[in-house]
Amino acid sequence: MPKDGLFISFEGIDGSGKSTQARMLAEALEARGKDVVLTREPGGSEGAEEIRALVLQGNPDRWSAETELLLFTAARRDHVERTITPALKAGKIVVCDRFADSTRLYQGMTRGDLRGTVDALHDLVIGLEPDLTFIIDMDPDKGHARAKGRQTIEERFEDFGTDFQHRLRGEFLQLAEEFSHRCVVIDGDASPEIVASRVLAALDAHG
Ligand SMILES: Nc1ncnc2c1ncn2[C@@H]1O[C@H](COP(=O)(O)OP(=O)(O)OP(=O)(O)O)[C@@H](O)[C@H]1O
Numbered sequence: 001m002p003k004d005g006l007f008i009s010f011e012g013i014d015g016s017g018k019s020t021q022a023r024m025l026a027e028a029l030e031a032r033g034k035d036v037v038l039t040r041e042p043g044g045s046e047g048a049e050e051i052r053a054l055v056l057q058g059n060p061d062r063w064s065a066e067t068e069l070l071l072f073t074a075a076r077r078d079h080v081e082r083t084i085t086p087a088l089k090a091g092k093i094v095v096c097d098r099f100a101d102s103t104r105l106y107q108g109m110t111r112g113d114l115r116g117t118v119d120a121l122h123d124l125v126i127g128l129e130p131d132l133t134f135i136i137d138m139d140p141d142k143g144h145a146r147a148k149g150r151q152t153i154e155e156r157f158e159d160f161g162t163d164f165q166h167r168l169r170g171e172f173l174q175l176a177e178e179f180s181h182r183c184v185v186i187d188g189d190a191s192p193e194i195v196a197s198r199v200l201a202a203l204d205a206h207g
């Protein structure tokens with residue numbers, strides 16, 4: 001797929017600061033005069049935001065793992081079609097709060113290993129990876145406390161517990177090695193401003 005813009009994603013365990021850092025990076029790039037689209041997953045387009053409510057709210061057992069994967073993938077397809085690809089073709093910088101890596105790990109690790117199915121579906125109907133992925137890394141106990149401090153009804157995935165977050169952190173670091181050409185691990189255990197400066201330095205180093 002031809003593209004001229006830059007596609008950046010943020011990944012990491014729950015509460016690590018992805019949404020905060022995605023917003024701060026978008027603001028920093030706008031301050032540099034760049035054309036930026038800040039978006040998120042699941043969601044980021046009208047249809048995908050509707051699917052977001054289906055996958056993040058309600059009973060944890062609402063969907064089978066397979067159905068859930070199809071819903072996430074449908075949302076991503078709409079998001080890519082309607083929001084990401086048009087922005088990249090227009091030469092913009094897309095900053096996305098989570099993308100396919102979250103699905104690789106969450107759907108790959110919970111309720112049966114679906115990693116192979118995730119990758120097959122991705123190849124079939126998505127076929128797009130970020131140019132650069134920032135993995136915000138931090139102690140899961142601190143991250144969990146941060147995430148739990150918020151009021152939200154989107155908590156289907158927030159009750160897996162501390163052990164899960166520790167495993168998830170390991171999986172994110174492994175993923176950073178698997179996709180080392182696009183992944184940069186950022187130490188997220190500092191003030192939002194300091195973490196943001198680390199992100200910006202890594203972006204500038206990337207070129
Ligand atoms: N560097 C930081 N130091 C302290 N608190 C932070 C920092 N970054 C974010 N926070 C706070 O921690 C909470 C979680 O941050 P944020 O929502 O950015 O994380 P997230 O990774 O997007 O979480 P989730 O996985 O739940 O989407 C928020 O209340 C946020 O204000």
Ligand SMILES: [Mg+2]
Pocket residue numbers: 018019020097
């Ligand atoms: Mg978030």
